[in-house]
Amino acid sequence: xxxxxxxxxxxxxxxxxxxxxxxxxxxxxxxxxxxxxxxxxxxxxxxxxxxxxxxxxxxxxxxxxxxxxxxxxxxxxxxxxxxxxxxxxxxxxxxxxxxxxxxxxxxxxxxxxxxxxxxxxxxxxxxxxxxxxxxxxxxxxxxxxxxxxxxxxxxxxxxxxxxxxxxxxxxxxxxxxxxxxxxxxxxxxxxxxxxxxxxxxxxxxxxxxxxxxxxxxxxxxxxxxxxxxxxxxxxxxxxxxxxxxxxxxxxxxxxxx
Numbered sequence: 243x244x245x246x247x248x249x250x251x252x253x254x255x256x257x258x259x260x261x262x263x264x265x266x267x268x269x270x271x272x273x274x275x276x277x278x279x280x281x282x283x284x285x286x287x288x289x290x291x292x293x294x295x296x297x298x299x300x301x302x303x304x305x306x307x308x309x310x311x312x313x314x315x316x317x318x319x320x321x322x323x324x325x326x327x328x329x330x331x332x333x334x335x336x337x338x339x340x341x342x343x344x345x346x347x348x349x350x351x352x353x354x355x356x357x358x359x360x361x362x363x364x365x366x367x368x369x370x371x372x373x374x375x376x377x378x379x380x381x382x383x384x385x386x387x388x389x390x391x392x393x394x395x396x397x398x399x400x401x402x403x404x405x406x407x408x409x410x411x412x413x414x415x416x417x418x419x420x421x422x423x424x425x426x427x428x429x430x431x432x433x434x435x436x437x438x439x440x441x442x443x444x445x446x447x448x449x450x451x452x453x454x455x456x457x458x459x460x461x462x463x464x465x466x467x468x469x470x471x472x473x474x475x476x477x478x479x480x481x482x483x484x485x486x487x488x489x490x491x492x493x494x495x496x497x498x499x
Contacts, residue, residue: 348379407460
């Protein structure tokens, strides 16, 4: 299959390495310097170069703030039956775009990234495949993610956004609150150092990505739960209520399974 990957960042390069052994892969990035670190593929720095390549599948791996713009720019250079694909962690605007684009599409969300995951060993990681997309596209990514040993979940676009509000918004918000009140420590404990490493990793992400994940319409309800639990914990601590603290800790352990 002829596959065009848009964006020669870490995830784009990851998919290039993964697919180039079995497919004819081209990498498109207008920054030629980033193409220097791509291998076993064609290298395009201009949209016009896509015309002759005539990709059958386009994987959009640009930063989330430019996902829709990149799709709109590439459309005039694609045949009408070329399949569009995104791996965006934020799906805002994508259902509407796909509905108007007139191309078959498949949308997935690898629930791992270069900040925390080891891309050489993903057996404990997850991926989401959106069920609204083309059946053959879903099958392609199912086979691909199975090769990596990923656990695959299947959600609609709506269910995806609800899940992300829970699985990303809560840890993102909690980490931001921790980092927002922390002070440098000369002799930090192990738990502090782990939280600090997570916070630094989170803050290395794109600001737009962080904002869009937190601006998910489902996020406020999750934040309400954080406020409720924090208020309950604060009250227990203020009262030095040992039985209530035991109940709180037991509930936390139950949540952790």
